[in-house]
Amino acid sequence: MTSIYDFSFEQLNDLMLANGFKKYNATQVFQWLYRQKVSSFDEMTNLSKNLRNWLKENYSCDGLVMLKRQISRDGTRKYLFQLSDGSNIESVLMHYDYGDCICVTSEVGCNMGCTFCASGLLKKKRDLTSGEMVLQVLEVQKDVMADDIRVSHIVVMGIGEPFDNYDNVLNFCRTVNHDLGLGIGARHITISTCGLVPGIRRFADEQVQYNLAISLHAPNDEIRSRIMPVNKAYPISELMEALKYYASKNNRRLSYEYILLKGVNDTDECVDQLIELTRDFDVYVNLIPYNTVDEHGYVSTDYKTAMALYNKLMSHNVRCTLRQKHGEDIDAACGQLRSKYERSQQ
Numbered sequence: 451m452t453s454i455y456d457f458s459f460e461q462l463n464d465l466m467l468a469n470g471f472k473k474y475n476a477t478q479v480f481q482w483l484y485r486q487k488v489s490s491f492d493e494m495t496n497l498s499k500n501l502r503n504w505l506k507e508n509y510s511c512d513g514l515v516m517l518k519r520q521i522s523r524d525g526t527r528k529y530l531f532q533l534s535d536g537s538n539i540e541s542v543l544m545h546y547d548y549g550d551c552i553c554v555t556s557e558v559g560c561n562m563g564c565t566f567c568a569s570g571l572l573k574k575k576r577d578l579t580s581g582e583m584v585l586q587v588l589e590v591q592k593d594v595m596a597d598d599i600r601v602s603h604i605v606v607m608g609i610g611e612p613f614d615n616y617d618n619v620l621n622f623c624r625t626v627n628h629d630l631g632l633g634i635g636a637r638h639i640t641i642s643t644c645g646l647v648p649g650i651r652r653f654a655d656e657q658v659q660y661n662l663a664i665s666l667h668a669p670n671d672e673i674r675s676r677i678m679p680v681n682k683a684y685p686i687s688e689l690m691e692a693l694k695y696y697a698s699k700n701n702r703r704l705s706y707e708y709i710l711l712k713g714v715n716d717t718d719e720c721v722d723q724l725i726e727l728t729r730d731f732d733v734y735v736n737l738i739p740y741n742t743v744d745e746h747g748y749v750s751t752d753y754k755t756a757m758a759l760y761n762k763l764m765s766h767n768v769r770c771t772l773r774q775k776h777g778e779d780i781d782a783a784c785g786q787l788r789s790k791y792e793r794s795q796q
């Protein structure tokens with residue numbers, strides 16, 4: 451049965467009209483779901499009995515099952531949810547000075563095969579629906595409401611490649627962004643891609659205000675192809691052309707994610723090359739300490755080297771941050787909780 455959470459506000463409007471109901475019914479249902487956060491059609495008390503019954507017969511209003519929740523010493527919360535088909539996904543909530551940010555999963559598993567990432571340990575089973583992404587935000591918001599926390603930012607940086615599930619991810623963004631619902635500002639929503647060039651070009655043409663992050667992780671094709679197979683399909687030159695195009699059409703924030711892998715991508719030569727890749731458009735660099743994944747054998751760059759790298763970027767007028775680690779004590783690395791859980795069930 452299709453989930454009611456799969457519908458953006460506009461789609462809900464169309465659905466109501468197409469089935470003989472009124473446009474304002476869509477507003478009512480949307481507000482019940484995202485303002486009141488009810489979990490059944492029966493609770494939507496200002497709808498006619500007829501409409502409630504029709505909704506019940508045709509759509510599901512089920513939430514996600516929370517299998518596990520871990521709260522880290524630094525306040526990071528990690529959730530393991532079960533979907534209606536029995537698949538498991540993770541979501542993480544991180545606290546920053548600027549607000550509380552949820553990291554949303556976009557696919558069950560991932561096929562991109564990045565050699566450092568725990569997600570790829572389990573191959574992609576299927577795309578998430580738009581509603582399954584919306585529900586991650588909703589369930590986490592419900593969970594933290596008692597502690598007076600409001601989810602204010604979203605990054606689509608959990609398991610999966612968002613541009614491999616393009617339509618559902620964009621629909622999800624529209625739903626959580628809508629001001630009759632959760633009202634999370636477009637500028638507070640970031641989509642992160644490993645560099646699927648056609649997706650980046652399509653996204654550039656959307657003229658939306660969401661932010662775009664690129665998982666760059668290496669400044670030349672030799673290293674990048676070694677650690678990220680996607681680079682063989684879309685090498686750095688093609689990626690840069692697509693980003694130039696994106697920057698020419700958008701004024702939204704563009705950033706590079708760059709995890710620091712000791713002895714792999716943290717040499718002086720790498721930094722020089724990275725600096726070159728920031729020259730053609732306005733881009734922000736996030737240096738990220740690597741969260742160790744037992745199976746992969748990579749080690750994070752030590753703090754002193756990371757600082758030196760950061761200082762060099764800064765001295766070349768590259769805007770950048772050296773990110774704090776979050777939730778290291780609770781398996782917060784992308785895909786770690788899920789892969790550990792699934793293997794413990796085998």
Ligand code: SAH
Pocket residue numbers: 562564566567568606607608609610611612642643644645663664665667707709738739740741742743783784
């Ligand atoms: N497929 C998308 C989004 C999911 S990965 C993308 O590649 O951007 C989200 C981010 O976490 C990516 O930048 C990814 O490279 C990074 N990441 C994966 N494993 C990590 C780890 N063990 N430590 C730190 N960052 C990691």
